[in-house]
Amino acid sequence: MLELRGKKVSDGIKEYVSKELETLTFVPKLAIVRVGENPDDMSYERGATKKLKSFGLDVASYVFPQDISDEDFKKAFKDINEDDEVTGILLLRPLPRTINEKDIENMIDPKKDLDGISPINIAKVFAGDTTGFSPCTAEAVIEVLKAYDIELTGKRVTVVGRSMVVGKPVSMLLLKENATVTMTHTRTVDLKKTCSDAEIVITAAGRAKMLNSDYCGQDAVMIDVGINVDENGKLCGDVDYATLDGKASAATPVPGGVGTITTAVLAKHLIQAAKMR
Template sequence: MTAELMRGAPVAAALTERAAARAAALEERGVRPTLAIVRVGERADDLSYERGALKRCERVGVDVRRVTLPADCGQGDLLAALGDVAAEASVHGILLFRPLPAGLDETSACAAIPPEKDVDCAGDASLLGVLAGRPRGFAPCTAEAAIQVLDHYGVELEGARACVVGRSLVIGRPVAALLTARNATVTLCHTRTRDLAAECRRADVLVVAAGRPGTVGADAVRAGQAVVDVGINWDEAASRLVGDVDADAVAPIVDKITPVPGGVGAVTTAVLATHVVESAERSVRAR
């Protein structure tokens, strides 16, 4: 028996429908949710994500303002651009593409984004809020997308044992915090964890974001588990995208698994658009 595939497209569609209804309600009150995308240079992955974000925002009813800077821009130019969109009341969310080109200070750039407009948790203040369970801003879009996938496919988190493989501030630790907030009992692991396979097998819910293909194989899973593979890696030998989980070996064993591609990644832009709408709603309530 092969695991149920937790595909991202239905999750993204449901999130988009709900966010569009909320955006329409805001527009009736004269507020158009608006996202500012700040991009430095022309990295192919940034441009690809930008195209996806533009399409998703259009479906939801979120306006997008693109602020583009050359790859050789100075720190002052970047901070000025971020300061301009941060000061605009009509801008509800700011997305800064990272990593920045060499020579630019990413920490100070992220700190220039106000937490209430930090729709992808770029700044330390936003991250602290997520880890403390008192967010002023928003969780990282990919981390929240993993939770949205689990919810959509009916995976029970209350009281579940969860294992997160990966300790980055972008995915691993925020996912662990979000799972804890849902009353899961979370073990945070990484590629240097002793007997990683045994830790993974104990979990009911396994989220893998190690950034290394094949981190989790058949020896690390058991029947009944739900596995969320956040990894995106290029397999040169097979000429295809693969996750951090050996899906061919794991899928016949576990209960549910996200595909790569077509899993968590497909949900991130829907979460982004939802965050912008929520920020706009907060701005209306604060009037």
């Protein structure tokens, strides 16, 4: 079984970023906006900052207290959104319930919205319009498939998960690549058969080791977007990776797979935002 590691893909994106940087007259700046001290958000922020700086890009964090009011946060976000020195924005979500997240999604400048949360960018993804930004994790899935020359045209692909972060947008990106897509979720009847009938399975259900080799057709490709913690406190995906050998032709590990590509896609989007200016 071929292990589809994210480093190869990330390195390829880094080459693209380096070449494009040479054509720019300024260093693009990413604003990471975080509310509160959620450990997962802080971990992602550290990883994204390290990755983008290693790519030669500028990163600034804007951190607000958990109890900030809706009015105060919107005022601060407006200032970041309108700052000419900020090329792109990454908003760490979910926001506290005291802040109207939908309002922020509508506020964000679509040309700075690097993770595709603006209704305008979401609409572009569903319309197949490449002038918008798709969610980084969804695009990372396509990046790994292309980097390893896994053909998508005409292939039967089952997507497990229906979120606006991965499931729905990745389905649209797959359709644009001429794949035949079946979207499923945790309540799908006979999910095992739907997955095992597919040539490629992409799972973003958020349930630790939910899928084993019974969900994998012979020589199928398994792309695991899930990031979970197992019963031993270890990081794992939605797929029980250890059961796939001899069944899958290729699969992404967790950690070391799709997650490592997501921040590289963020860097790619920042370059694209800079070029749009």
